[in-house]
Amino acid sequence: MHNRWHTALALFFFCLAGLLGGGILWLANARELASQTWMIGSIPALVALLHGIWTALRRREAGVDVLALISIAGALFLRQELTASVIAVMLASGRLLEGLAERRAGREMSALLERAPRSARCYRDGTLVEVPLSDIRAGDRLLVRQGEIIAADGTTITEHAVIDESALTGEALPVTYQRGDPLRSGSVNAGDAFEMVATATAANSTFSGIVKLVEAAQRSKAPATRLADRYALWFVPLSLGVAGAAWLISGDPLRALAVVVVATPCPLILAVPVAVVSAISRCAQRGILVKGGGALEALAATRNLFFDKTGTLTDGRARLIRIDRTAAADRIDDTELLRLAASLEQMSHHVIAGAVVAAARARALTLGIPSDVSEIPG
Known part of the structure; x- marks a missing residue:
């Protein structure tokens, strides 16, 4: 997981440096050098796409990354280096956010597991x-x-x-x-x-x-399938068919490139990782354990939820307000009554038992250790 994160981080900064560096050179009227910088900045993304597509094909999977590959390669072939650099940055941003989501999920899960019990x-x-x-x-x-x-x-x-x-x-x-x-x-x-x-x-x-x-499961977990990948089998051929028709009708290959660039799902490449990062982070802040984006997708289709209320939906802490006596308890004072009750409540995990024990300890009472205790949950 750490290697994928570092690779995604390096890819993003390299592509971003190429885009920004080319922009600065363009403003300085070094047009040819700017084009070369944009081209160099987009090549790592092209290599990463080739590797990802080859890996997916070996697993007999389809994806819309092929459109991003065609977009970058086509833009470079038609000398549209700025277009290639922008798409490369979008792609690298998505991979960086996916790596961040995976890293955040593993860190938050480990932290939550380590906090229970304390x-x-x-x-x-x-x-x-x-x-x-x-x-x-x-x-x-x-x-x-x-x-x-x-x-x-x-x-x-x-x-x-x-x-x-x-x-x-x-x-x-x-x-x-x-x-x-x-x-x-x-x-x-x-x-x-x-x-x-x-x-x-x-x-x-x-x-x-x-x-x-958990950490081993995070390392071996397959990357989350992006939304557009589900429709790749018909979306990719359709996009290439429209691009080919645009080229055939207009006679201009740039028209075909424009279609492929528009069809490249850069918003989806970015949207899903951003959503996963935000959801996992927010849930972790509220003490909710989420294994990954797949669990969130399953939750979206849920219609009925059942909870055990105590400790799940409630967050308050009970505390002892006063001691109400019965006639049978008049023979001992409040301090001794609280000491006896708290000594017995030590053996229970109920929230009210904890409140009684806390009240006794706040008064520095010495508690005994009872024996043969039986608790019947109601």
């Missing part, structure tokens, strides 16, 4: 604390609450654990693991909170490997 709950000197992933070591005792992602590979030390491994294996049904069974990071706790012992650091665990797989 920390884990670990026992330190008998106290349950939240630590960053980089602090997890083999042998650490971890608590994984309901709904949390397992941060590191390890083995369960609880009687049983119910794990959702769909993100790793595609298996939709949760899998139950018994004490001593190995667990893989990246899977989700679909049952009650359980404890485990890490057997590897987060960086060397399965979840970290997901990022590497």
